[in-house]
Amino acid sequence: MNLKSKDLLGLKDLSPEEIKYILDTAATMKYVIVSNNKKTPHLQGKSIVTLFYENSTRTRLSFELASKYMGASSANISASVSSVQKGESLIDTGRTINRMGTDIIIMRHPQSGAPHLMAKNVTASVINAGDGMNEHPTQALLDMFTIREKKGTLEGLKVAILGDIYHSRVARSNIWGLIKMGAQVSLAGPATMLPPDIERTGAKVFSTIQEALIDADVIISLRLQLERQKKALFPTVREYSRFFGLDEKRLQLAKKDVLIMHPGPINRGIELTSGVADMESSAIDEQVTNGVAVRMALLYLLTRRGTNETAN
Numbered sequence: 001m002n003l004k005s006k007d008l009l010g011l012k013d014l015s016p017e018e019i020k021y022i023l024d025t026a027a028t029m030k031y032v033i034v035s036n037n038k039k040t041p042h043l044q045g046k047s048i049v050t051l052f053y054e055n056s057t058r059t060r061l062s063f064e065l066a067s068k069y070m071g072a073s074s075a076n077i078s079a080s081v082s083s084v085q086k087g088e089s090l091i092d093t094g095r096t097i098n099r100m101g102t103d104i105i106i107m108r109h110p111q112s113g114a115p116h117l118m119a120k121n122v123t124a125s126v127i128n129a130g131d132g133m134n135e136h137p138t139q140a141l142l143d144m145f146t147i148r149e150k151k152g153t154l155e156g157l158k159v160a161i162l163g164d165i166y167h168s169r170v171a172r173s174n175i176w177g178l179i180k181m182g183a184q185v186s187l188a189g190p191a192t193m194l195p196p197d198i199e200r201t202g203a204k205v206f207s208t209i210q211e212a213l214i215d216a217d218v219i220i221s222l223r224l225q226l227e228r229q230k231k232a233l234f235p236t237v238r239e240y241s242r243f244f245g246l247d248e249k250r251l252q253l254a255k256k257d258v259l260i261m262h263p264g265p266i267n268r269g270i271e272l273t274s275g276v277a278d279m280e281s282s283a284i285d286e287q288v289t290n291g292v293a294v295r296m297a298l299l300y301l302l303t304r305r306g307t308n309e310t311a312n
């Protein structure tokens with residue numbers, strides 16, 4: 001099997017079979033990360049560039065390490081120190097990187113759709129590492145990988161996604177992906193942070209987190225994205241935390257073996273307490289490790305399109 005597109009732009013575009021294929025390949029890649037010899041030849045001779053117009057710790061570093069573990073030549077450029085500051089356009093920046101023999105461009109951009117525009121203008125594969133409030137497909141893939149690893153399946157699970165849904169590209173990608181893979185998705189947050197028409201995706205929407213938490217198998221708590229708010233969407237951060245924060249008491253509404261997740265970075269004491277973030281049933285640290293495995297799988301699968309190789 002091969003991925004249909006040269007690019008990975010969103011989970012809206014992937015089939016359930018493609019998602020399963022990526023997660024299965026990531027399971028193989030995870031053996032490399034936990035081994036003493038983090039070196040494979042899968043990307044030997046390939047060239048990979050990360051192009052970030054927004055800050056990142058997890059996504060950028062995990063792509064960089066994934067490239068290195070697999071033997072690629074990798075380079076990084078931040079828009080803040082590039083010729084973007086001299087007025088170079090997104091397309092011209094992309095063409096320039098493409099012309100240096102790059103096989104994959106991994107990009108994060110504050111505008112929704114920017115990676116889609118890039119993908120149309122370069123021959124390299126483009127991976128969306130987060131575009132505005134649209135999608136963050138590699139985050140959702142690592143979230144689904146983590147859930148499947150811990151629960152054995154995605155099908156039939158009740159997943160509660162809590163908090164700032166409106167600004168969250170992580171939520172959007174997870175909603176597309178989880179519903180395609182047969183999970184039930186419940187959303188809860190302040191009314192001002194619930195996108196209009198989000199029910200059309202098949203997710204259930206609740207106005208209190210208590211309702212969304214009942215019998216949840218998995219909870220994905222979202223970061224409050226104050227930097228994307230153009231106007232105040234709730235009275236104070238303290239009020240937000242009081243009504244929509246996840247604490248030990250509220251957790252009791254979920255199933256006993258509930259899995260706690262957060263894409264990071266965490267605002268401790270706002271969207272969830274430190275007690276919840278660090279409890280035994282939290283998979284937040286494991287999500288970080290799995291992010292490298294999923295990104296290794298994607299780099300490998302995008303560069304091997306058109307061949308009959310397998311990762312084993």
Ligand code: CP
Pocket residue numbers: 055056057058059060130139263264265
């Ligand atoms: N989850 C996530 O995208 O984290 P970074 O912003 O650190 O990449």
